[in-house]
Amino acid sequence: MKGALAFALLAATTIAMCGDVHAAQPRRPALAANAALVAQGRQAFELNCAACHGKGPSEGRVPLLPGTYALSLKYKGDIPAALEDRTDLTPEFIVAIVRNGVFSMPPLRKTDVSDEELKAIAAYLRDSSKRPGGPIRTGPNKVGGREDN
Amino acid sequence: MTILPPNVSAEQFASAMRAFEAAVGKEWLLSSEIDIAGYRDPWSMVRDKPGELLPSAAVAPASVDQVQAVVRVANEFKIPLYAVSTGKNYSYGGPAPNVRGSVIVDLKRMKKILEIDGDRHFALVEPGVTYFDLYREIQARGLKLMIDNPDPAWGSPSGNSLDRGVGYTMGPYRDHASSTCGLEVVLANGEVMRTGMGALPGAKTWQEYRHGFGPDPAGLFFQGNFGIVTKIGVRLMPLPEHYRTGKITVPRRQDLHGLVRTVNYLADLFMIGEPVFSSPLHPLMKNSEFVAEATRQGAFNDEKLDQMAAAAKLPFYQVELQFYGSEGTTKANWDYAQQLAVRNVPGARALEGVSFPMPLTREQIMDKNPPYGESAIRRYAAVAVPNLTTFDFIGRHVENPDDYVHLHYGMFTIVPRSAEAVFQVQRAWVDLVHEEGATLVTEQTPRPSVLTMPLQWHQTCFFMWAGFPLQAEGRPMSEALARMLELVLDVNAKNGWCEYRAEPLMQDKVAEYYGFNNHVLRRFNEALKDAVDPNGILSPGRGGIWPKAFRSLRGKVGV
Numbered sequence: 001m002k003g004a005l006a007f008a009l010l011a012a013t014t015i016a017m018c019g020d021v022h023a024a025q026p027r028r029p030a031l032a033a034n035a036a037l038v039a040q041g042r043q044a045f046e047l048n049c050a051a052c053h054g055k056g057p058s059e060g061r062v063p064l065l066p067g068t069y070a071l072s073l074k075y076k077g078d079i080p081a082a083l084e085d086r087t088d089l090t091p092e093f094i095v096a097i098v099r100n101g102v103f104s105m106p107p108l109r110k111t112d113v114s115d116e117e118l119k120a121i122a123a124y125l126r127d128s129s130k131r132p133g134g135p136i137r138t139g140p141n142k143v144g145g146r147e148d149n
Numbered sequence: 150m151t152i153l154p155p156n157v158s159a160e161q162f163a164s165a166m167r168a169f170e171a172a173v174g175k176e177w178l179l180s181s182e183i184d185i186a187g188y189r190d191p192w193s194m195v196r197d198k199p200g201e202l203l204p205s206a207a208v209a210p211a212s213v214d215q216v217q218a219v220v221r222v223a224n225e226f227k228i229p230l231y232a233v234s235t236g237k238n239y240s241y242g243g244p245a246p247n248v249r250g251s252v253i254v255d256l257k258r259m260k261k262i263l264e265i266d267g268d269r270h271f272a273l274v275e276p277g278v279t280y281f282d283l284y285r286e287i288q289a290r291g292l293k294l295m296i297d298n299p300d301p302a303w304g305s306p307s308g309n310s311l312d313r314g315v316g317y318t319m320g321p322y323r324d325h326a327s328s329t330c331g332l333e334v335v336l337a338n339g340e341v342m343r344t345g346m347g348a349l350p351g352a353k354t355w356q357e358y359r360h361g362f363g364p365d366p367a368g369l370f371f372q373g374n375f376g377i378v379t380k381i382g383v384r385l386m387p388l389p390e391h392y393r394t395g396k397i398t399v400p401r402r403q404d405l406h407g408l409v410r411t412v413n414y415l416a417d418l419f420m421i422g423e424p425v426f427s428s429p430l431h432p433l434m435k436n437s438e439f440v441a442e443a444t445r446q447g448a449f450n451d452e453k454l455d456q457m458a459a460a461a462k463l464p465f466y467q468v469e470l471q472f473y474g475s476e477g478t479t480k481a482n483w484d485y486a487q488q489l490a491v492r493n494v495p496g497a498r499a500l501e502g503v504s505f506p507m508p509l510t511r512e513q514i515m516d517k518n519p520p521y522g523e524s525a526i527r528r529y530a531a532v533a534v535p536n537l538t539t540f541d542f543i544g545r546h547v548e549n550p551d552d553y554v555h556l557h558y559g560m561f562t563i564v565p566r567s568a569e570a571v572f573q574v575q576r577a578w579v580d581l582v583h584e585e586g587a588t589l590v591t592e593q594t595p596r597p598s599v600l601t602m603p604l605q606w607h608q609t610c611f612f613m614w615a616g617f618p619l620q621a622e623g624r625p626m627s628e629a630l631a632r633m634l635e636l637v638l639d640v641n642a643k644n645g646w647c648e649y650r651a652e653p654l655m656q657d658k659v660a661e662y663y664g665f666n667n668h669v670l671r672r673f674n675e676a677l678k679d680a681v682d683p684n685g686i687l688s689p690g691r692g693g694i695w696p697k698a699f700r701s702l703r704g705k706v707g708v
Binding site for chain 1: 177179183184186188189191207209235237239243255257258277281303428465517528529535536537538539540541
């Protein structure tokens with residue numbers, strides 16, 4: 001249910017982003033709210049997901065992002081392997097996978113990542129999927145916005 | 150339907166839940182179906198079976214005060230607790246308790262890094278701090294420190310050390326339990342105790358001298374159930390200026406004696422980090438004639454095996470050495486290692502590895518042209534950058550495209566640090582396969598053979614690894630797997646070997662083998678347990694230690 005609310009919130013935000021210029025007053029806070037949610041989601045993704053599901057190459061030797069690699073084997077290119085490129089990840093689906101785990105991925109608990117953070121991750125993935133060809137944005141060992149190994 | 154703890158009525162449990170809620174807040178009493186899903190062991194042999202080690206609920210305190218309050222509630226209602234720090238420890242049971250119906254005390258919300266000292270080389274952390282967290286904080290502060298993380302590194306220094314986990318750098322740091330210094334513990338009666346110098350008010354040396362004065366009970370909290378650890382001191386290695394590797398090969402099987410002697414000497418002089426033993430003969434395992442010799446029942450024919458290795462122009466065994474220090478000292482130590490190896494094993498050869506200033510760049514870790522093909526995963530571990538790359542092997546991969554079979558179940562047998570012991574294990578496990586049809590996987594080989602090699606995660610002993618295939622769906626392997634585990638435990642015990650660590654389902658079995666003098670060690674531990682935890686509320690059964698209130702459950706975990 002909370003996931004559905006998040007989706008509704010996102011949809012409303014998207015509409016606000018696309019709204020006409022006369023809606024200047026309501027549009028500003030909506031933009032700010034969405035940007036904040038996406039930023040929060042990016043940080044939560046980086047802390048909880050990127051070590052397995054980050055976007056990046058396998059560097060020609062070993063796949064150092066096991067989740068991304070596993071999904072590349074599973075989907076064989078039909079669906080993007082990197083979650084940040086996926087357009088089909090609904091908040092409900094994210095909650096179901098994260099809270100129950102799947103195959104080799106164990107579940108994450110509310111003490112790992114909160115329901116609010118899952119909503120934010122959904123917002124971030126929705127945002128990042130708009131730029132699938134973009135640069136690598138997250139990494140498990142990033143510190144203060146810079147890549148560190 | 151809620152699973153109740155043993156001997157607790159639904160009414161009592163409901164009262165306890167209200168009291169837990171008052172202790173930690175409504176949000177952090179976790180008992181819905183989806184909450185409980187997070188505290189199941191995904192790889193349990195008894196998952197979805199009647200004996201699955203499911204908790205009744207979880208509580209997530211955010212402070213020491215709240216942990217104390219939780220313990221007091223548990224005492225009042227006789228509720229067994231099971232404390233986890235980050236609740237990973239997968240393949241050792243994950244967050245699942247020994248006693249079905251226990252309440253999990255999830256400490257992940259306690260995630261303060263209380264201190265990091267870049268000059269005296271230690272950190273003081275709460276249980277919910279992960280290796281990733283500590284690494285990021287060290288980097289953010291620009292400190293010249295290196296953590297020794299396990300693989301995968303998603304767990305915590307607290308949890309991993311308390312279960313005696315291991316790492317991959319210099320000897321004293323690889324043994325995570327031994328590299329701790331100072332604990333804060335909430336005891337079963339709710340009191341807070343500090344070990345070592347933490348007991349001295351005003352002391353500034355809590356993370357610098359672990360023993361304090363008099364008997365040091367810190368060891369009771371490792372693989373034990375005498376308290377809930379709420380702070381832990383961790384000794385950290387200073388970041389060396391330089392990292393270097395080199396490989397020594399030896400031509401014949403019996404040359405392993407000299408090679409191990411060489412490595413032991415270098416390791417105990419702290420001249421090398423983790424030595425990685427292996428054999429270059431793996432390609433020959435595609436040759437049925439070699440396989441027949443390498444897995445021969447009863448006795449190996451070393452002369453013939455040596456001839457086959459020589460015909461293939463391959464050495465029999467090898468070890469990769471890691472050096473940490475300055476560029477000059479790593480070079481001098483590597484030169485000395487080569488001299489010593491040749492002195493101990495005529496015919497030993499040396500292969501130059503890599504030589505990088507530290508910290509390594511991403512490109513250096515990922516080195517696309519490693520001198521002798523070592524993996525980037527190895528290098529990640531050796532230079533202690535946290536990662537989860539181990540799931541490349543135990544999850545979905547090219548040889549396991551449906552993610553159906555998990556090689557995520559293994560036993561690590563403690564054996565002497567000698568070639569003789571390695572050969573004895575090879576002999577015992579090869580014969581086990583022949584005699585019992587055991588389906589073991591061993592270090593770097595798909596079945597026990599003369600290529601089964603030791604791990605030296607602990608500096609002072611060898612671990613010999615036996616792994617077992619565990620299927621994710623349907624779990625038809627579970628019964629067979631349990632039988633395999635028991636077969637290996639039994640044959641090991643006959644040779645004076647046993648496990649260093651086990652999941653709840655196996656802890657009673659393993660503890661049974663540590664039975665010197667009519668189990669006096671277990672009786673001593675249980676006498677202490679009954680004295681300090683009279684209601685037996687703290688992780689009953691953990692480490693094979695059963696308090697009086699739950700002792701009838703010994704040997705029945707998972708049944």
